[in-house]
Amino acid sequence: xxxxxxxxxxxxxxxxxxxxxxxxxxxxxxxxxxxxxxxxxxxxxxxxxxxxxxxxxxxxxxxxxxxxxxxxxxxxxxxxxxxxxxxxxxxxxxxxxxxxxxxxxxxxxxxxxxxxxxxxxxxxxxxxxxxxxxxxxxxxxxxxxxxxxxxxxxxxxxxxxxxxxxxxxxxxxxxxxxxxxxxxxxxxxxxxxxxxxxxxx
Amino acid sequence: xxxxxxxxxxxxxxxxxxxxxxxxxxxxxxxxxxxxxxxxxxxxxxxxxxxxxxxxxxxxxxxxxxxxxxxxxxxxxxxxxxxxxxxxxxxxxxxxxxxxxxxxxxxxxxxxxxxxxxxxxxxxxxxxxxxxxxxxxxxxxxxxxxxxxxxxxxxxxxxxxxxxxxxxxxxxxxxxxxxxxxxxxxxxxxxxxxxxxxxxxxxxxxxxxxxxxxxxxxxxxxxxxxxxxxxxxxxxxxxxxxxxxxxxxxxxxxxxxxxxxxxxxxxxxxxxxxxxxxxxxxxxxxxxxxxxxxxxxxxxxxxxxxxxxxxxxxxxxxxxxxxxxxxxxxxxxxxxxxxxxxxxxxxxxxxxxxxxxxxxxxxxxxxxxxxxxxxxxxxxxxxxxxxxxxxxxxxxxxxxxxxxxxxxxxxxxxxxxx
Numbered sequence: 070x071x072x073x074x075x076x077x078x079x080x081x082x083x084x085x086x087x088x089x090x091x092x093x094x095x096x097x098x099x100x101x102x103x104x105x106x107x108x109x110x111x112x113x114x115x116x117x118x119x120x121x122x123x124x125x126x127x128x129x130x131x132x133x134x135x136x137x138x139x140x141x142x143x144x145x146x147x148x149x150x151x152x153x154x155x156x157x158x159x160x161x162x163x164x165x166x167x168x169x170x171x172x173x174x175x176x177x178x179x180x181x182x183x184x185x186x187x188x189x190x191x192x193x194x195x196x197x198x199x200x201x202x203x204x205x206x207x208x209x210x211x212x213x214x215x216x217x218x219x220x221x222x223x224x225x226x227x228x229x230x231x232x233x234x235x236x237x238x239x240x241x242x243x244x245x246x247x248x249x250x251x252x253x254x255x256x257x258x259x260x261x262x263x264x265x266x267x268x269x270x
Numbered sequence: 271x272x273x274x275x276x277x278x279x280x281x282x283x284x285x286x287x288x289x290x291x292x293x294x295x296x297x298x299x300x301x302x303x304x305x306x307x308x309x310x311x312x313x314x315x316x317x318x319x320x321x322x323x324x325x326x327x328x329x330x331x332x333x334x335x336x337x338x339x340x341x342x343x344x345x346x347x348x349x350x351x352x353x354x355x356x357x358x359x360x361x362x363x364x365x366x367x368x369x370x371x372x373x374x375x376x377x378x379x380x381x382x383x384x385x386x387x388x389x390x391x392x393x394x395x396x397x398x399x400x401x402x403x404x405x406x407x408x409x410x411x412x413x414x415x416x417x418x419x420x421x422x423x424x425x426x427x428x429x430x431x432x433x434x435x436x437x438x439x440x441x442x443x444x445x446x447x448x449x450x451x452x453x454x455x456x457x458x459x460x461x462x463x464x465x466x467x468x469x470x471x472x473x474x475x476x477x478x479x480x481x482x483x484x485x486x487x488x489x490x491x492x493x494x495x496x497x498x499x500x501x502x503x504x505x506x507x508x509x510x511x512x513x514x515x516x517x518x519x520x521x522x523x524x525x526x527x528x529x530x531x532x533x534x535x536x537x538x539x540x541x542x543x544x545x546x547x548x549x550x551x552x553x554x555x556x557x558x559x560x561x562x563x564x565x566x567x568x569x570x571x572x573x574x575x576x577x578x579x580x581x582x583x584x585x586x587x588x589x590x591x592x593x594x595x596x597x598x599x600x601x602x603x604x605x606x607x608x609x610x611x612x613x614x615x616x617x618x619x620x621x622x623x624x625x626x627x628x629x630x631x632x633x634x635x636x637x638x639x640x641x642x643x644x645x646x647x648x649x650x651x652x653x654x655x656x657x658x659x660x661x662x663x664x665x666x667x668x669x670x671x672x673x674x675x676x677x678x679x680x681x682x683x684x685x686x687x688x
Contacts, residue, residue, distance in 0.1 A: 113444070128321055128324070129317045129321065130317065130318070131318050131447035131449070131450065132447065133317075133318040133320035133321060134318045134320050134416065134417045134418075134445045134447060135444065135446055135447065137320050137350070137417075137418065137445070138415075138417065138418040138444060138445030139444070139445070141418045141600075142418070142438060142443070153350060154324075154350030154351060162324075162328065162351070166324050166325065166328050166330070167328075171320070171324065
């Protein structure tokens with residue numbers, strides 16, 4: 070495939086991590102040249118300069134109206150950047166919106182060339198979303214473990230318990246109250262703070 | 271697209287953008303008006319009109335707070351993911367300002383612009399500034415609107431063209447998301463904008479903008495936002511659709527009552543709606559426009575939610591927007607397109623839905639826009655109905671039966687058509 074046949078895809082995303090995940094996916098697929106820009110000032114001018122065949126943008130970007138306006142005015146004034154919302158097929162449009170991604174393509178670009186790009190973008194957006202959820206979960210688990218450690222320490226100090234029995238006490242209290250250990254630990258830390266047993270950190 | 275969905279038959283999924291005139295939709299959803307009609311509303315704030323449109327197209331949303339020309343453009347196939355949308359209710363008229371940078375304001379003042387928001391004198395001064403910049407070889411001015419198919423685009427273009435300024439030729443028009451307008455003005459990316467409040471006031475308070483006129487100074491009954499509904503959703507259960515119309519109508523009446531302004535301002539100020547200070551929103555609702563150094567002008571009838579049949583979807587409103595789409599080269603005049611544009615607005619559904627409330631509504635579906643200079647009594651379904659003035663600042667009159675003559679008389683047209 071020569072360079073002229075290679076499509077130029079522009080990824081506009083303020084989230085750099087996600088942008089690079091998408092970039093990597095599109096490059097792996099191997100049918101395209103990929104440029105990534107964030108949503109800084111001068112976005113419209115950059116688009117004109119880069120002259121992409123396809124634009125992939127976060128569905129939640131407030132700049133979509135500005136993009137579409139530019140495409141509309143360009144069509145009326147026969148300026149260079151006339152692009153259209155991708156309409157490859159209804160199923161992929163729905164999948165794209167569900168995944169939170171939106172794509173614009175230049176006029177006349179064939180469906181068969183757009184479809185794999187859009188599919189990749191959708192997969193990568195979803196992958197990023199999963200990654201984000203896992204990270205959030207990992208973060209909250211980490212802080213839960215820290216809280217439990219602190220609650221154990223309070224019990225060990227104030228009631229002269231071993232680490233093991235401190236944990237057992239937390240666990241049995243949680244079971245009795247039908248709560249999670251982390252929640253019991255949280256209440257204990259708050260109570261200890263109120264009673265001046267634990268310095269706020 | 272799969273448009274069948276299971277679940278709660280009384281659920282309505284509605285979207286909105288953070289602009290003051292989302293008030294009837296937000297109030298209907300959050301203050302119990304929808305509930306009283308047996309509806310459960312899932313209300314979501316959207317980041318762009320494009321996303322709101324896409325979500326209706328794939329039926330994440332059933333209805334939304336929309337720009338008045340948007341459903342018309344969709345039905346004409348002028349927008350991506352074109353869809354059949356109908357407008358059973360207007361979310362009022364007025365509410366926009368044209369705000370310019372402090373630098374441009376200084377030039378306008380030097381060119382004799384009036385200080386009190388008067389449309390004609392201001393645009394005359396603007397025409398002089400534009401001509402002077404051309405003589406001196408200074409870059410073109412850039413004005414922003416919120417979306418291409420917005421009342422703002424057509425109001426701004428109409429206003430500019432009346433003074434002989436050709437939009438997109440002598441002044442560039444770009445789109446900027448409303449909450450980003452003040453920052454774009456401060457950064458010098460744009461020289462002015464036409465947007466719904468509170469963004470003009472936010473720019474004034476920040477010291478980067480000066481409000482120079484309002485949309486009601488340009489067209490006194492200028493339609494602004496609408497309740498756009500997916501036609502198949504409306505037809506799937508007409509009674510549910512009527513309940514939605516009634517809920518939003520009652521909310522609009524509530525929003526118009528001065529006694530409720532403070533509560534409405536507090537509701538809109540919430541983080542999930544505007545996330546702005548209450549006084550800014552309250553000033554908008556009271557029609558207080560900030561001019562120089564904190565001085566304010568109270569503009570009568572600046573924002574109208576329900577009074578003077580403000581919720582009534584006049585076919586002549588849709589027709590005027592169509593005339594402007596033709597004027598600016600977005601579509602070609604055709605009998606079929608004209609009929610389709612007018613069919614988007616549904617006064618018939620408005621009347622049917624509100625019949626049980628005994629509301630006084632016009633018996634006509636269309637009026638001659640720009641023909642009412644003083645408050646005038648018109649034939650109505652029940653009781654007495656007065657319409658507020660609807661004149662254009664340049665004295666223009668739009669008879670929807672005479673669209674060809676109207677278009678021929680418009681002084682300035684799109685660059686491509688000249």
